[in-house]
Amino acid sequence: MRKLWDKRVIPKVLGGFCQELESRGMPELPDITVYIEALSSRVVGEPLERLRIGNPFVVRTIEPAPSALAGRRVIGLRRMGKRIVFGMTDDIFVVVHLMIAGRLRWKDRGAAIPGKVGLAAFDFPEGTVIFTEQGSKRQASIHIVSGEGALAALDPQGLEVLTADLPTFVERLRLENHTLKRALTDPHIFSGIGNAYSDEILHAARLSPMKTVHALSDEEIARLYDATHATLETWIARLRDEAAGNFPDKVTAFHDEMAVHGRYGKPCPDCGAPVQRIVYAHNEANYCSRCQTGGKLLSDRALSRLLKDDWPRTLEELEAHKSRRKL
Numbered sequence: 001m002r003k004l005w006d007k008r009v010i011p012k013v014l015g016g017f018c019q020e021l022e023s024r025g026m027p028e029l030p031d032i033t034v035y036i037e038a039l040s041s042r043v044v045g046e047p048l049e050r051l052r053i054g055n056p057f058v059v060r061t062i063e064p065a066p067s068a069l070a071g072r073r074v075i076g077l078r079r080m081g082k083r084i085v086f087g088m089t090d091d092i093f094v095v096v097h098l099m100i101a102g103r104l105r106w107k108d109r110g111a112a113i114p115g116k117v118g119l120a121a122f123d124f125p126e127g128t129v130i131f132t133e134q135g136s137k138r139q140a141s142i143h144i145v146s147g148e149g150a151l152a153a154l155d156p157q158g159l160e161v162l163t164a165d166l167p168t169f170v171e172r173l174r175l176e177n178h179t180l181k182r183a184l185t186d187p188h189i190f191s192g193i194g195n196a197y198s199d200e201i202l203h204a205a206r207l208s209p210m211k212t213v214h215a216l217s218d219e220e221i222a223r224l225y226d227a228t229h230a231t232l233e234t235w236i237a238r239l240r241d242e243a244a245g246n247f248p249d250k251v252t253a254f255h256d257e258m259a260v261h262g263r264y265g266k267p268c269p270d271c272g273a274p275v276q277r278i279v280y281a282h283n284e285a286n287y288c289s290r291c292q293t294g295g296k297l298l299s300d301r302a303l304s305r306l307l308k309d310d311w312p313r314t315l316e317e318l319e320a321h322k323s324r325r326k327l
């Protein structure tokens with residue numbers, strides 16, 4: 001028992017705990033899409049009676065103030081990368097970024113903001129959206145901005161894959177020579193795709209996460225495009241079915257039906273080989289060596305190549321990366 005309090009043990013225990021939290025994964029395009037559908041049917045056309053703040057640090061902007069939202073109607077909701085945007089009257093936008101551990105719940109009108117994890121509450125006539133964040137890191141955020149210009153400044157401007165045609169996809173993909181894992185998850189290149197769905201897309205495309213963009217044949221890029229569409233569309237439909245008109249309350253990056261993501265050591269559903277992993281920073285990429293890398297296990301050398309490839313050390317760094325790519 002004394003050992004648990006040993007200085008060398010505590011950081012390990014805490015480190016494990018933090019990793020556990022990070023392994024929840026950030027909600028991505030399919031999850032955010034289903035959140036937006038659930039919110040739209042409940043709040044579009046309704047006045048936001050009040051935005052209550054549980055933790056003042058969650059609001060990252062000063063003007064307009066949260067109090068300026070009271071009584072404004074929600075005109076529409078949209079997704080911007082992995083963020084949820086409430087469009088209000090008079091061109092005011094409320095941008096909610098869940099990051100890794102932020103979640104939304106639909107509760108009775110006026111429900112209390114939970115003490116430890118509660119960030120904010122959006123009160124509507126028919127109910128209240130409660131915004132929480134598990135864990136000790138405060139990464140989730142709300143930005144309140146005025147005008148489309150201010151909203152665009154928050155947009156990492158990744159390509160919307162589901163509405164892009166193949167030539168546009170090819171053009172965007174070939175702009176920079178990253179590994180496929182990096183290219184798919186960079187919010188400035190593609191919108192809304194993160195660690196979980198990139199693993200699934202690459203498995204469906206039968207492509208190695210370490211393969212670089214410029215090494216891809218035209219046929220392989222077409223396969224990647226098709227796999228991206230198929231994977232995202234399948235998961236939107238699946239999550240929509242799971243929610244069945246209710247507010248989605250089990251948002252997680254891990255699903256039993258996933259082929260490789262979060263399934264290290266488990267059999268690949270297509271060939272039965274054990275799923276492999278590459279660990280980097282606080283994250284891991286999962287792949288099937290038989291389906292994706294010609295039976296080759298990606299070595300430490302390959303991993304260091306990945307890291308050398310200018311990979312931001314954390315997802316937050318990737319998200320916070322402000323540089324714009326000129327198209």
Ligand SMILES: [Zn+2]
Nearest residue numbers: 268271288291
């Ligand atoms: Zn396989």
